[in-house]
Amino acid sequence: MATIQAAKRALRAQLKQRLAALSDLEKLRQSQAVTRKLLSHHRYQSAQRIAVFLSMSDEVQTGDIIRDIFHQGKLCFIPRYQPRSTHMDMVRLGSLEEINQLPVTTWNIRQPGEEDCREEALATGGLDLVLVPGLGFDKEGHRLGRGKGYYDTFLERYSRHLSEKPYTIALAYQEQICDSIPVTENDFEIDEIICAGALEMPEK
């Protein structure tokens, strides 16, 4: 267990370096390609309730995806994580314009404040699709996040409450695809990865 944690830490550091070397133009190019693929994906097109992250500077940029969610009249949920815990809820974002009014967290991500009473996806019917961020991914669907376990804990709670798993798609830069990712039994497997280039995932 300790070795897996150490291997995760080392890979996180390596991936952060690799991502820091990507130019803004390259990130924009890949983000646009990922967005195009997602918007034409049947899982996205048929989904009504979608969870999407507000991207940090080294993650696939999700602005155009969020715009499309509202444009298509789908429901948009975004993460609200609690600092100093592994707890995260997916709460409803009412409009595109609301984003700029949300407070910024210590991770420099916008999210609704604790006191801001919002519809929670788990309480009102779950999610048809969860778009997952992360630092690294492999073709088996293993994921390395930033080390807090927010998504693992959320998806585990989701399965416990609703007795099913939502469909999960990770959005990744090509540089985030690794040969293999060290995982423990707490790490959920993502169903699919969308990146700018070709990626064959084995059938599950």
Ligand SMILES: Nc1ncnc2c1ncn2[C@@H]1O[C@H](COP(=O)(O)OP(=O)(O)OP(=O)(O)O)[C@@H](O)[C@H]1O
């Ligand atoms: N299902 C779970 N229930 C409770 N705690 C969990 C669960 N899954 C993970 N954790 C906690 O989260 C910690 C970090 O997990 P991990 O190293 O997998 O983070 P991560 O998946 O890379 O991060 P994140 O999901 O926030 O991007 C674990 O050491 C564990 O304590």
Ligand SMILES: [Mg+2]
């Ligand atoms: Mg994990």
